[in-house]
Amino acid sequence: MRPILAPAKKRMSPRSTSQPHSRCIKPTYQTSPLSPPLFPAHSIIFLYSSPSSSPSSLFLQPPLYKPTPFSHSSLTFNFTTLFFPPLLTMASFKATLFFSLLASCLLSIAMAGNFYQDFDITWGDGRGKIVNNGELLTLALDKTSGSGFQSKNEYLFGKIDMQLKLVPGNSAGTVTAYYLSSQGPTHDEIDFEFLGNLSGDPYTLHTNVFTQGKGNREMQFKLWFDPTKDFHTYSILWNPRHVIFMVDNAPLRDFKNLETRGVSFPKNQPMRIYSSLWNADDWATRGGLVKTDWTQAPFTSSYRNFNANACVFKSGSTKCPSLRTNVAGDDWFNQELDSTSQERMKWVQKNYMIYNYCSDAKRFPQGLPAECSLA
Numbered sequence: 001m002r003p004i005l006a007p008a009k010k011r012m013s014p015r016s017t018s019q020p021h022s023r024c025i026k027p028t029y030q031t032s033p034l035s036p037p038l039f040p041a042h043s044i045i046f047l048y049s050s051p052s053s054s055p056s057s058l059f060l061q062p063p064l065y066k067p068t069p070f071s072h073s074s075l076t077f078n079f080t081t082l083f084f085p086p087l088l089t090m091a092s093f094k095a096t097l098f099f100s101l102l103a104s105c106l107l108s109i110a111m112a113g114n115f116y117q118d119f120d121i122t123w124g125d126g127r128g129k130i131v132n133n134g135e136l137l138t139l140a141l142d143k144t145s146g147s148g149f150q151s152k153n154e155y156l157f158g159k160i161d162m163q164l165k166l167v168p169g170n171s172a173g174t175v176t177a178y179y180l181s182s183q184g185p186t187h188d189e190i191d192f193e194f195l196g197n198l199s200g201d202p203y204t205l206h207t208n209v210f211t212q213g214k215g216n217r218e219m220q221f222k223l224w225f226d227p228t229k230d231f232h233t234y235s236i237l238w239n240p241r242h243v244i245f246m247v248d249n250a251p252l253r254d255f256k257n258l259e260t261r262g263v264s265f266p267k268n269q270p271m272r273i274y275s276s277l278w279n280a281d282d283w284a285t286r287g288g289l290v291k292t293d294w295t296q297a298p299f300t301s302s303y304r305n306f307n308a309n310a311c312v313f314k315s316g317s318t319k320c321p322s323l324r325t326n327v328a329g330d331d332w333f334n335q336e337l338d339s340t341s342q343e344r345m346k347w348v349q350k351n352y353m354i355y356n357y358c359s360d361a362k363r364f365p366q367g368l369p370a371e372c373s374l375a
Contacts, residue, residue: 114130114133114134114135115130115134115135115136115137115149115303115306116130116134117134117152118151118152118153118306118308119137119149119150119151119152119273119306120149120150120151120152121147121148121149122148122149122150123145123147123148123276124139124140124145124146124147124148125145125147127139127140127141127142127145127146127147127298128140128147128148128149135304136302136303136304137149137302137303137304138300138301138302138303139176139275139276139277139300139301139303140277140298140299140300141167141174141277141278141279141297141298141299141300142294142297142298142299143294143297146276146277146278146279147276147277148274148275148276148277148278149274149275149276150272150273150274150275151272151273151274151308153272153308153312153313153314154270154271154272154312154313154314155180155238155270155271155272155273155308155310155311155312155313156269156270156271156311156313156318157238157239157240157267157310157311157320157333158238158308158309158310158311158332159235159236159237159238159307159308159309159310159332159335160180160235160236160237160238160273160307160308160310161233161234161235161305161306161307161308162178162233162234162235162273162275162303162305162306162307163231163232163233163234163303163304163305163306164176164178164194164227164231164232164234164301164302164303165227165228165229165230165231165232165301165302166194166196166203166227166228166301167196167228167277167299167300167301168228168229169199169228169296170198170199170293170296171196171197171203171228171299172196172197172198172281172284172285172290172291172292172293173196173279173280173281173284173285173290173291173292173293174196174277174278174279174280174281174284174292174299175193175194175195175196175277175278175279175280175284176193176194176196176275176276176277176301177191177192177193177194177274177275177276177277177278178192178193178194178234178273178274178275179191179192179193179273179274179275180236180238180271180272180273180274181210181271181272181274182269182270182271182272184213185213186212186213187210187213187269188210188211188212188266188269188271189208189209189210189215189266189271190208190209190210190236190238190243190245190266190271191206191207191208191209191210192205192206192207192234192236192245193205193206193207193208194206194227195280195284195285196284196285196299197285197290198285198290202222202223202226203222203223203227203228204220204221204222204354205220205221205222205223205247205252206218206220207219207220207221207245207252207253209243209255209266210266211263211264211265211266212264214264216357216369217255217357217369217371218355218357219252219253219353219355219356219357220353220354220355221252221348221352221353221354222352222354223247223352224351224352231302231304231305232247232248233246233247233248233249233305234246234247235247235249237332237335238266239332239333239334239335240257240267240333241256241257241334241336242254242255242256242257242335242336242337243255243266244335244337250344250345250348251337251341251342251344251345251348252345252348252349252353253345253349254336254337254345255371256371258370258371258374261370261371261374262370263369263370263371263374270313270318273308275303277299277300277301279292309321309332320333357369357372358371358372
């Protein structure tokens with residue numbers, strides 16, 4: 001199948017790491033039938049979680065003689081360990097726990113970034129909006145204009161996550177683009193583009209990688225869920241050896257660093273995050289045969305829970321977060337797909353990939369790109 005090849009996308013006009021907001025838990029109290037209302041030395045562990053994680057819980061443990069906090073770079077789960085003296089009345093226990101939970105809530109709010117802090121709406125004359133105290137960003141498209149935003153920071157390597165809910169209903173002719181890019185004729189770029197379709201037909205997820213201004217590395221997929229019904233997480237893992245595209249942690253493709261074999265790789269140019277919603281009915285849906293139905297406007301895409309565990313480029317230097325190799329998700333700088341993830345990627349490609357540039361010999365009469373035979 002020949003691809004629906006995208007022309008230059010609608011760029012931003014003229015063209016800190018944040019964390020998902022956490023919620024605090026309502027405390028529940030458990031007492032040992034052997035020792036109410038006095039407690040021996042206990043460590044109290046409470047959990048607060050992001051809205052997408054499992055319900056929180058509070059529980060008592062036997063004595064712990066040294067702290068054992070567990071941290072996760074994306075703050076999906078955060079454990080805090082509190083230690084109490086050997087004899088603690090129920091009243092003082094409740095009071096101490098209340099203020100500890102309150103402090104935890106304030107801490108989680110301080111650590112939870114928002115779109116006001118991380119992004120600028122760059123075009124659209126008010127069609128792009130940041131709402132819900134910075135927790136939600138929406139882009140709109142009507143017959144007059146689309147809209148877009150860009151990150152305040154530039155990044156040079158990182159694990160970038162964003163939850164998107166795409167234009168529902170008849171989205172034919174619309175494109176929601178979400179990507180990393182540098183600037184200039186030899187720019188680097190890592191693309192997610194979502195091509196709308198008629199009501200009931202699946203979206204096409206279009207991916208591409210540009211290095212030194214050269215793209216033509218399209219791979220396209222149909223998704224295994226309806227991306228308009230709920231938010232789903234779209235991730236780019238970009239380190240010196242890999243660019244890995246993921247949807248809800250399922251890997252779609254892995255563009256490897258093959259510089260030693262003559263294939264350029266995006267590793268020197270810092271990139272911003274961009275997103276836009278725009279009209280592309282000259283090509284986006286069935287090669288332009290299906291046009292945008294403006295009676296359905298305005299079209300809206302929504303964004304939440306942005307997270308960048310990444311190196312920030314500023315004033316000519318790069319500042320990276322500390323990397324801990326034994327903490328889940330924190331070793332993104334050295335991460336690659338293990339055998340299980342590789343099998344999962346093969347399954348996704350076998351069942352949901354609808355175009356692969358490495359299989360399109362007619363498009364490359366002089367021979368397929370070098371990475372197709374080397375990867």
